[in-house]
Amino acid sequence: YEKNSVKLCQNKLILIMSDKFDRNLTRPHSEQLLQGLQLLRQDHELCDIVLRVGDAKIHAHKVVLASISPYFKAMFTGNLSEKETSEVEFQCVDEAALKAIVEYAYTGTVFISQETVETLLPAANLLQVKLVLKECCSFLESQLDAGNCIGISRFAETYGCHELCLSTSKFICQHFEEVCQTEEFLELTRAELDEIVSNDCLNVLTEESVFYALESWIKYDLTERQQYLAQLLHCVRLPLLSVKFLTRLYEANHLIRDDHACKHLLNEALKYHFMPEHRLSYQTVLSTRPRCAPKVLSPK
Template identity: 45%
Template sequence: MASKSTTNLSSLHSVGVLCNLDDLRKHENLCDVSLCVGGCQLSAHKVVLSACSPYFKAMFTQDMAEKNQSYVTFHCVNVDAMEMIIDFAYTGKLQVTASNVQSLVPAACLFQMHLIIDECCQFLESQLHVNNCIGIWRFAYDYGLIELTQVLFKFINQNFEEISKLDEIHDLPVKYLIKILSSDDLNVSSEESVFQILESWIMWDVEARKINLPRLLKCVRLSLLSATYLRRSSLLNSLISYNSLAWDIMHSSVQGELTLDQQHVRPRCAPKLLCAVGGKNGLFATLSSLEIYLPAKNEWKSMAALPQPRYECSAVVADRKLYVLGGIVCEPYKQHSNTVVVWDPDKNNWIKSVGMLKSRSSFASVVLKGEIYVLGGYDGESYLKHVEKFSPRKSTWERVTDMKQTRICFSAAALHDCIYAIGGYGPAHQDSVEMYNTTTMHWQMLKPMLNKRINFGVTVYQDSIYVMGGHSGTAHLRSMEKYDTEKEEWELCNSMRRPRTGIGTAVIDGKFYVVGGHSGHEYLNDVECYDPGDKTWERCSGMNSARCAFGLVAL
């Protein structure tokens, strides 16, 4: 009987072929090219080099002069790096070290040998430290190592406060400094830290660097700095007299007259934690507690309590501080309030801010271009369509164009210089939506939601507005719907795990967090998280206290 046996020997065969080819090279048998580098001649086979490198393949197979040459000279390649590349071509073996990586990367990039490039990148990433990250980043950036550059830049952003204390930051060419200081993700305690780096970098070589002052000032979020702080900058005040453009930028900032493209009002660094504050967890139980959620640890931590218990309040983040506005304050007696208190996360304390023009509860608030807008609500006597805004920089409130409809128990969102007032009650359950254009200062009605909702959550993500939960007037809701601002259409999304009203919602790292509320049967402390990528909900660690009608923000 005939039999057949098939065995895959490709791996053994490949190793054997490489060993034999390397042996031929070492004995200079059948070699057809010598690579001349740094006074040395390194023998090789064109076919082997071409099989490993697109650069050599093009050189030896296309109509290039080197195709028929036996000697090819390289002036810009390190001889040790060339030897390593040839060895790798014949053996597949490579040892990257701190002493050879800087010469190996340029050669590997030149010859387009991506396996070597990847190995070098992994080595450099493994060596990453605060003390060397700037130098490695510049090196990776110059050689177009995109993925490594992104990793390093993220590391620099996250550790900037520590890195900024090193002398190496002062040796940066201006193009690198501009890239760092322009980053939205720069992890700094305040914009003053960024401004101080600008000053110290200029001071390192004043005469040579003062010409860069206007470009660098545009990287700083001047609107986040007080006029008093800017006036105290003796260095810049002395330099701007020599530069009219720098003087214009600084003068406009001090006078509060920056144009929109100069304002840079968005604070640095994406939110890292949730803050849940106030609310109620019983018919007569009003809360003053503040707790924060750390997604990385999946845990809640109690912080300094509000000066007074309050519910049906609103909370926003401005200038990296938590603002809690209005609501019903229960001490010394129950009243609709216009008071505003501010929590400083660095000091874990509360201070009183300037009160709103109008007392209100069950209202909505948003932050746009660094200013806090409060909309609608109930003042104890009537439903409101009144809108006002607060400038943290000027510490002043001013009246803004009223909404078209009175609204309480509704939600608001800010997107693309516009404010959206959504749903609520006034005096019936609403599905209506209106939009305020901050440029034209006019409101216009938009397409209504698919469901009427009060006391629901809202988030903004990738040019869309998501609403979830709440109460329709007949039932507690667990549904979620999305408004596409370009298509001007609402569509249903995957529903939450359970119905809830009086909730808090926020976005961290592209995930929606829905917190607390009331299920119709009980006050809730549980948390759900939605991933818009895979469109799934999952449970997270619950708050220390159940709460409803409270403030929730990402900070």
């Protein structure tokens, strides 16, 4: 190469300043490339695909969309009918979300807010735009509080966001005392509640908190939920409750007093206190292992 010449090396423009010095122009080249593609799209020049959602039409280039989305790559290079077409209609994607993802393909930027994330995440998940999906999950994790963590957990599970599911589970366990006071908690399904209160990492001062949370959940829809009392009571570490508390439950709580299975569980817990020589056998019936609270999640 001659001095002060320019060469293309592994898709990177390198300016040869001397025999011993190369200048890496990757970043300005990438920026110029994106800006050029964006201008072409805005002017509808060389566009070979139109994404139609509702009455909106979004002009784009197949190669750009395929570069950031395995979904689009399969659509435009596989044996699908869309391979040869110049227009594709989307019926299950939000218009604003699709526009945002196309904009991201050309600019590398995306705007995520409480108003946009509920439509942007499903769109990114469907179109397999991993970086946008990851950022949506990170945003939701940063927004977690006692009043929305259950809803975000369900949202994450719906779209298979495994890491966000883990984060919400840890948050719920760490902040259980606050979470169980919310409307979302009272609207949990039995299976969801069972999973939470069975967790060894539930952060509670005593098992009394767990019992009162279960009692509130059952009383929220007593007619439908009373049938689950014994199953859920099994999730409470009853032997870790004081004799005084267990006795008061037995005498004053009619929901437990009128349920044979519940009375049996309380009797087993009382035996654990009054007959310490038989405690090993009771561990097969009731859990006596103290819960281990998780580490506190750092604020975002």
